[in-house]
Amino acid sequence: MDLNRLSKIRQDLHQIPELGFQEKKTQTYLLTVLKKLPQEHLKIETWRTGILVKVIGNNSKRVIGFRADMDGLPIQENTGLSYQSKHEGYMHACGHDFHMTIALGALFQLASQPIDDDVVFIFQPAEEGPGGALPMLESELFAEFRPDYIFALHISPELPVGIVSSRAGLLFANTSELFLDFKGKGGHAAYPHMTDDMVVAASTFVSQLQQIVSRRVDPIESAVVTIGKITGGTVQNVIAEHARIEGTIRTANASTINKIKTEIELFVKGFEQSHHCEISIDYGSNYYQVYNTKAYVDQFKQIIQSSGKAKWLEASAAMTGEDFGYFLRDIPGFMFWLGVDSAYGLHHSKLNPNESALEVGMHVVEQTIRELKFV
Numbered sequence: 001m002d003l004n005r006l007s008k009i010r011q012d013l014h015q016i017p018e019l020g021f022q023e024k025k026t027q028t029y030l031l032t033v034l035k036k037l038p039q040e041h042l043k044i045e046t047w048r049t050g051i052l053v054k055v056i057g058n059n060s061k062r063v064i065g066f067r068a069d070m071d072g073l074p075i076q077e078n079t080g081l082s083y084q085s086k087h088e089g090y091m092h093a094c095g096h097d098f099h100m101t102i103a104l105g106a107l108f109q110l111a112s113q114p115i116d117d118d119v120v121f122i123f124q125p126a127e128e129g130p131g132g133a134l135p136m137l138e139s140e141l142f143a144e145f146r147p148d149y150i151f152a153l154h155i156s157p158e159l160p161v162g163i164v165s166s167r168a169g170l171l172f173a174n175t176s177e178l179f180l181d182f183k184g185k186g187g188h189a190a191y192p193h194m195t196d197d198m199v200v201a202a203s204t205f206v207s208q209l210q211q212i213v214s215r216r217v218d219p220i221e222s223a224v225v226t227i228g229k230i231t232g233g234t235v236q237n238v239i240a241e242h243a244r245i246e247g248t249i250r251t252a253n254a255s256t257i258n259k260i261k262t263e264i265e266l267f268v269k270g271f272e273q274s275h276h277c278e279i280s281i282d283y284g285s286n287y288y289q290v291y292n293t294k295a296y297v298d299q300f301k302q303i304i305q306s307s308g309k310a311k312w313l314e315a316s317a318a319m320t321g322e323d324f325g326y327f328l329r330d331i332p333g334f335m336f337w338l339g340v341d342s343a344y345g346l347h348h349s350k351l352n353p354n355e356s357a358l359e360v361g362m363h364v365v366e367q368t369i370r371e372l373k374f375v
Ligand SMILES: CC(=O)N[C@@H](CCC[C@H](N)C(=O)O)C(=O)O
Pocket: 094, 127, 128, 129, 154, 175, 176, 177, 247, 248, 249, 285, 287, 319, 320, 321, 322, 346
C-alpha cells in the first residue's frame, strides 16, 4: 500500500474519533476497507466494537499477533487541518488513527502475499478507557485467534520520523484511574462559616495529594499522581456542596500502586474530619505495566538495525499507560515507539504527526512479521 492510500485511510479515520466501546463508525470503516482486500486468506470476526482478522498462512504452525487500538479522546481538536475531526469535542490525540492505518497497510501486504504462519491483526477498542484489552483477551472469540507472540506500536511525537525505539523489560507504567467525589454543606457566598465549601476542600486536597508521592513513596521508586480534571459548584455566589476530582496514578512497580492507594485512603479519612465532608473513592480502570520480552526485543532490534528503513534508539521506561500490558502479561512479545515528529505531544489538541511515518510503520510491522523468529 503506498503513502497516498495510507494517508487517505488515516485522514478518514482521523475525522471520526470515538470514545472507548463507542467505535461504531470506526469499526464500519475498517470493515469496509477489509472487504476490499483479497478474501481467500482472510478470516474476519467482530468483537464488540473491535475486529479480529486472521491472515491464514500457507503452512501454518504458529500464530503471530499485531494489535492496534481504536479509540479517540474527549479533546477539542485545534490543529486547523483540512481533515480535522468532524466529531465536536473528540480527537485522535493519541495516534490511534495512525496505529489502525499502519495495521491495515501491513495487513494488505500480508493478505496479498501470506507467510507460512497465520497472522492475527487485533483492532482493539477502548485503550484510553475503560480498557478493551483485558475483556478481549478473556473472550471466547480471542481463544480462536490467540497468537503465540504479539507486538504493537505507539507513535512518539518527540522522536523524528525513521526512529524506532524500545527496550527489554519495563516500557510503560502500571496505572489506575482515580475519581474522588466530595460532599458537604453548601450555602450563601457571604456565610462561609455556615458551610463546608467543597471547592475549597477539593482544591486543598489536590495540592496536599502530591505529598503522597513526595513523602510516602520511596524516592528510588517511580510514581506520578496527576489530577487532570476538577469540577464543582453551580454558580459564582453559591458555596459548593459538591466537587469532583479526576486523575490517574502511575508507578513503575505494581506493588507501589497499592501503597499509594492505601495512603490515599488514610489521607481521605483524616481529610473528611478536618474539612467536614464525605469523600467517595473510585479507582476506575487499572492497567498492568507493559513489560517487553527480552528475546523478542533483541531480535527486533537486529531487524531494525539491518533494515535500512529505520534507525534504532534504545528507549527509557515511561509513565504512559497501555492496556496492551495485559496481552504481554499472558503472551510473550513487545511494544515499540514509532517516531512521528510533532511539535505537540500526545493528548495535545494540536498533535500533528508527520504522515510519512505511516510508510515507515507499515514496513517495520510487515518486515517484523516476515522475519522475527518464535522463541
Ligand atoms: C498511551 C497513552 O497515552 N495511554 C493512556 C492510557 C490511560 C489509561 C487510563 N485512562 C488512565 O488514565 O489511567 C495514558 O494516559 O497513558
